[in-house]
Amino acid sequence: MTTLTDCLQNLVIANRILAHEGVVDAFGHVSMRHPDNPERYLLSHSRAPELITEDDLIEFTLDGEAFDLRDRIPYGERMIHGAIYEARAEVQAVIHNHSYELIPFGSTGVPLRPMTHTYSVIGAQIDTWDIRDKFGETDHLVATMEQGRDLAHCLGDRPVALMKRHGCVVAGRNLKEAVMTAVYLQTNARIQLQAMQIGTPDFLTPVEVEKSTACLFSPLGLDRAWEYWCFRAGYGSQ
Amino acid sequence: MTTLTDCLQNLVIANRILAHEGVVDAFGHVSMRHPDNPERYLLSHSRAPELITEDDLIEFTLDGEAFDLRDRIPYGERMIHGAIYEARAEVQAVIHNHSYELIPFGSTGVPLRPMTHTYSVIGAQIDTWDIRDKFGETDHLVATMEQGRDLAHCLGDRPVALMKRHGCVVAGRNLKEAVMTAVYLQTNARIQLQAMQIGTPDFLTPVEVEKSTACLFSPLGLDRAWEYWCFRAGYGSQ
Amino acid sequence: MTTLTDCLQNLVIANRILAHEGVVDAFGHVSMRHPDNPERYLLSHSRAPELITEDDLIEFTLDGEAFDLRDRIPYGERMIHGAIYEARAEVQAVIHNHSYELIPFGSTGVPLRPMTHTYSVIGAQIDTWDIRDKFGETDHLVATMEQGRDLAHCLGDRPVALMKRHGCVVAGRNLKEAVMTAVYLQTNARIQLQAMQIGTPDFLTPVEVEKSTACLFSPLGLDRAWEYWCFRAGYGSQ
Amino acid sequence: MTTLTDCLQNLVIANRILAHEGVVDAFGHVSMRHPDNPERYLLSHSRAPELITEDDLIEFTLDGEAFDLRDRIPYGERMIHGAIYEARAEVQAVIHNHSYELIPFGSTGVPLRPMTHTYSVIGAQIDTWDIRDKFGETDHLVATMEQGRDLAHCLGDRPVALMKRHGCVVAGRNLKEAVMTAVYLQTNARIQLQAMQIGTPDFLTPVEVEKSTACLFSPLGLDRAWEYWCFRAGYGSQ
Numbered sequence: 018m019t020t021l022t023d024c025l026q027n028l029v030i031a032n033r034i035l036a037h038e039g040v041v042d043a044f045g046h047v048s049m050r051h052p053d054n055p056e057r058y059l060l061s062h063s064r065a066p067e068l069i070t071e072d073d074l075i076e077f078t079l080d081g082e083a084f085d086l087r088d089r090i091p092y093g094e095r096m097i098h099g100a101i102y103e104a105r106a107e108v109q110a111v112i113h114n115h116s117y118e119l120i121p122f123g124s125t126g127v128p129l130r131p132m133t134h135t136y137s138v139i140g141a142q143i144d145t146w147d148i149r150d151k152f153g154e155t156d157h158l159v160a161t162m163e164q165g166r167d168l169a170h171c172l173g174d175r176p177v178a179l180m181k182r183h184g185c186v187v188a189g190r191n192l193k194e195a196v197m198t199a200v201y202l203q204t205n206a207r208i209q210l211q212a213m214q215i216g217t218p219d220f221l222t223p224v225e226v227e228k229s230t231a232c233l234f235s236p237l238g239l240d241r242a243w244e245y246w247c248f249r250a251g252y253g254s255q
Numbered sequence: 256m257t258t259l260t261d262c263l264q265n266l267v268i269a270n271r272i273l274a275h276e277g278v279v280d281a282f283g284h285v286s287m288r289h290p291d292n293p294e295r296y297l298l299s300h301s302r303a304p305e306l307i308t309e310d311d312l313i314e315f316t317l318d319g320e321a322f323d324l325r326d327r328i329p330y331g332e333r334m335i336h337g338a339i340y341e342a343r344a345e346v347q348a349v350i351h352n353h354s355y356e357l358i359p360f361g362s363t364g365v366p367l368r369p370m371t372h373t374y375s376v377i378g379a380q381i382d383t384w385d386i387r388d389k390f391g392e393t394d395h396l397v398a399t400m401e402q403g404r405d406l407a408h409c410l411g412d413r414p415v416a417l418m419k420r421h422g423c424v425v426a427g428r429n430l431k432e433a434v435m436t437a438v439y440l441q442t443n444a445r446i447q448l449q450a451m452q453i454g455t456p457d458f459l460t461p462v463e464v465e466k467s468t469a470c471l472f473s474p475l476g477l478d479r480a481w482e483y484w485c486f487r488a489g490y491g492s493q
Numbered sequence: 494m495t496t497l498t499d500c501l502q503n504l505v506i507a508n509r510i511l512a513h514e515g516v517v518d519a520f521g522h523v524s525m526r527h528p529d530n531p532e533r534y535l536l537s538h539s540r541a542p543e544l545i546t547e548d549d550l551i552e553f554t555l556d557g558e559a560f561d562l563r564d565r566i567p568y569g570e571r572m573i574h575g576a577i578y579e580a581r582a583e584v585q586a587v588i589h590n591h592s593y594e595l596i597p598f599g600s601t602g603v604p605l606r607p608m609t610h611t612y613s614v615i616g617a618q619i620d621t622w623d624i625r626d627k628f629g630e631t632d633h634l635v636a637t638m639e640q641g642r643d644l645a646h647c648l649g650d651r652p653v654a655l656m657k658r659h660g661c662v663v664a665g666r667n668l669k670e671a672v673m674t675a676v677y678l679q680t681n682a683r684i685q686l687q688a689m690q691i692g693t694p695d696f697l698t699p700v701e702v703e704k705s706t707a708c709l710f711s712p713l714g715l716d717r718a719w720e721y722w723c724f725r726a727g728y729g730s731q
Numbered sequence: 732m733t734t735l736t737d738c739l740q741n742l743v744i745a746n747r748i749l750a751h752e753g754v755v756d757a758f759g760h761v762s763m764r765h766p767d768n769p770e771r772y773l774l775s776h777s778r779a780p781e782l783i784t785e786d787d788l789i790e791f792t793l794d795g796e797a798f799d800l801r802d803r804i805p806y807g808e809r810m811i812h813g814a815i816y817e818a819r820a821e822v823q824a825v826i827h828n829h830s831y832e833l834i835p836f837g838s839t840g841v842p843l844r845p846m847t848h849t850y851s852v853i854g855a856q857i858d859t860w861d862i863r864d865k866f867g868e869t870d871h872l873v874a875t876m877e878q879g880r881d882l883a884h885c886l887g888d889r890p891v892a893l894m895k896r897h898g899c900v901v902a903g904r905n906l907k908e909a910v911m912t913a914v915y916l917q918t919n920a921r922i923q924l925q926a927m928q929i930g931t932p933d934f935l936t937p938v939e940v941e942k943s944t945a946c947l948f949s950p951l952g953l954d955r956a957w958e959y960w961c962f963r964a965g966y967g968s969q
Contacts, residue, residue, distance in 0.1 A: 043480035044373060063475055065483035093475055120370055120446045125454025132596055133658050134633035135520060156466035157372035157459075182371045182459060208596045213453050215689050216601025221633075221658060228632035237539055237569055242519035245541035281956035282849060301951055303959035331951055358846055358922045363930025394942035395848035395935075420847050420935060451929050608834055609896045610871035611758060684834045691927050692839025697871075697896060704870035713777055713807055718757035721779035 019052045024192075025071045028059055030252060031196050035114065036067035037250040038200050045114035045184070047199075048098040049192055051076060055106070058098050062089035079103045080162060093158050100165030101172065101188050108188045110195035115184035118206040123179040127213070129206055130220040136205035137221055137229035138198045139177050146171035147181040157183050177202055193243050194234055200246070257290045262430075263309045266297055269434050271488040273352065274305035276438050283352035283422070285437075286336040287430055289314060293344070296336050300327035317341050318400060331396050338403030339410065339426050346426045348433035353422035356444035361417040365451070367444055368458040374443035375459055375467035376436045377415050384409035385419040395421050415440055431481050432472055438484070495528045500668075501547045504535055506728055507672050511588065512543035513726040514676050521590035521660070523675075524574040525668055527552060531582070534574050538565035555579045556638060569634050576641030577648065577664050584664045586671035591660035594682040599655040603689070605682055606696040612681035613697055613705035614674045615653050622647035623657040633659050653678055669719050670710055676722070733766045738906075739785045742773055744966055745910050749828065750781035751964040752914050759828035759898070761913075762812040763906055765790060769820070772812050776803035793817045794876060807872050814879025815886065815902050822902045824909035829898035832920035837893040841927070843920055844934040850919035851935055851943035852912045853891050860885035861895040871897050891916055907957050908948055914960070 035041045043065045051057035061073040076084040079099040098111045122129045131137045172178040179185050189195025212218040273279045281303045289295035299311040314322040317337040336349045360367045369375045410416040417423050427433025450456040511517045519541045527533035537549040552560040555575040574587045598605045607613045622644050648654040655661050665671025688694040749755045757779045765771035775787040790798040793813040812825045836843045845851045860882050886892040893899050903909025926932040
């Protein structure tokens, strides 16, 4: 059984991994659903992921109300997390990031699709949410639950949605799956952009995506990758 | 109130951040207006930003005359700084750099525009200054106040101007804003070039630029990013 | 004469080099034929190459049966190695990887060809194997000897074959040659993709490939490069 | 006056700088003309530049005969150096490298031209030498003085020549100028390739190249850059 202590430790590691792999920079965040209370989630206050420690992690209600915030500022876009946990009972981890490699796809409308079996975890279909459609000209921040729910609706039951002129959201059944999906989403984008410069890429079929994802999310795939990312982020083998 | 000691410390940090993020290499420089005398600015003598310490920082008149220069050589292009401080009373920090990502835009005449809300700080419009227009075939250095003023005129009241076959200038209301603008200008250029390889990018509107910039330049955005860049440049959290 | 001890030490080094040069990440593997028994090969259990030590190396039959596996999981794709050793008596080392630079070529069908004499070691011709052709929609893993033999047949007597939507295999007459081939295959792909963005690349002829490879695989080339890669991977000069 | 001791120390530093900046990898080399005997030059035996120490440096006649070689192998392409020193009395340093960024230009025939004043040091015109023209299908190595002289003839009185399917040569009036030229040649290639992906680059005129080079090769430019590259290569400030 996953304890709160395990969750907090792994959430710090996930922050560091995402920073080390270049998925997040000063911005972007990762949360976990509270292991003892599905109506709450764990997320840092407003701080760059690379610097986060367990002391920075705070408990939030799905509506984004913080416990024990003290004088710290919460992330302005925490509503992304609550809205997805609210809509998807099976989701245990959510990542929001602005990975540089993704922006060209949301910006141009070119669909992002899995280039290899390794990147199958991004899913066979990725939709793009545009805050302009319902909310007009804003600062692009998902600052209200209404906006968060609109984004969650676009995400549907898929692992990834792009956010136009902004970044993406990733939802996972557990923290490791969410981290793998976010890292490989970035790598897939980089490779697909390169392939498009010399020809027409060939993608996995939906059946191949399903079969490959099962393999990547098995211990053979997921534990091997997690150990590797931990090592690179400075944690030795875990 | 900002003291001279704070300014000097932060100016060293800004030099290191810009070097670490790849915005400057052997060349490029960053200055601050003197906190006690708006007719003077603080800038290193001619040295690569990555190596600068407080001892390297010198006081200059807006016309580029140095105090306590001793046997050191000033930057040949310090006139860029004085001319912008002269023209813009609200500007407290100026950066000049040759970021590799920017050159393709000045060189080809392709307009650089904000790709996401994070990069809104570069402004809705960026003009390009060409030293050839008024000064003919030169070594491209902004070596006189006349040249500096011509560049400042092109900059107008905006945060950024490109310099054709050369680089850019960035002006900020404070040092942290100038650093964020210079770093994100580089990232935006990289991402926009990639997007243009696969399609037609979609940019922020002027209204979105204004709203997003307000958020990025609030403590929620600026302090989080500054802490992150300090950490990466070796300063721990500040 | 190569002893088992030497083999195991060098195989660990090869894993680290391939990780450091970015040829492998969490996935990918390198094996050697057993120096005392050509019907066996040495390969790690399922672990990221960057973390592998001598304790992780296991002996396998060509059919993929492990000795002394204990509670460890073998690589799901070890059949790649056995099938190539079975088909090619002169091959002493095999590498399988998903290098990011290679995917665009397999994906688009653009032929990868040697751009310079240094990269001649990749061979004058590189074919692409597609698991779909004989095995339909799978998880793309080479999980059976039948699949491994089909891949080995595509490889033929050449040093490299691409694997569509997946990566590549590299076969060498010794470990150092295999490592050089895998590293330069990646570099050649990167350079060829860039060249194709500005014009039509000019490649080596088959005669030039043969002459250049002889030079690269001589001590003048191979020992110099091996010493360099060892140093970069943290081994000092070997 | 430059002493032999200074030369040897600086030649080691130049090797490390070129390795650290990615201009050379396992291959590539840099030499200096002997300060006391213009008919000789100093060059390492066959070793990757990143690993070279003073003990590796050897004296050669312009024809490539080594003094005190002992059991070490000389670079197979040392004739490049002797042939250029023979043809150009003013040249005091020569670099040969395979920088990845350059290959696309030699390969496609696209002319490489200075994009900014900083890169003016590469010269207003860069020709490309093809060993095939006079020597047919070879291993592409410049292995004889006849081949070296043919390359030197293509170089003429310019600082740079590309070598098709191979790399480049750089000649400098002193070691620092040669290093700056080699580093900026690589950066210019990277930037020009990017610019060509979005439009038509605009280059410096020959007059601008001459004026800018004078500035870059003055202490204001050259010493600042050398101190920076030394620092990055681990030498602190020199």
